[in-house]
Amino acid sequence: MKNLDQWILVIIALAGIFSPVVTTFINNKHQSKMKKIELEFGKRCNQDTYVKKIFEAYIKDTYNVIQDDSSNNYLNYCNSYGIALLYADNEVMNIMIELNRLINPNDTKVHDADFNIVVEDIRKQINKY
Secondary structure, three states: HHHHHHHHHHHHHHHHHHHHHHHHHHHHHHHHHHHHHHHHEEEEEEEHHHHHHHHHHHHHHHHHHHHHHOOOHHHHHHHHHHHHHHHHHHHHHHHHHHHHHHHOOOOOOOOOOHHHHHHHHHHHHHHHO
């Protein structure tokens, strides 16, 4: 009976030693995964915000060049058009290209209806983010 008691004490002692080690290992592994997920989420949020700002600038500059086709407005439009084109999906990109064909520095032939179509499609794309 004495021998059995000693074995039970040894098992309890070993469990007391290894239990914190195993718990710490599992906890660190979990925290590492959570931090990775958190960083990916933050990166995605920053990217989404950046893309939204690009499209907002494009819409603002497009509206400005439609209302007043001064060289400054046209230059701002060209800058935001090029950047927004990089992030547009195929459907929105085709509509943006068509609208761009109607906009030129001397005679802008864009009507509010054309502009509203682009705004609606860009809004749909932004809402995907």
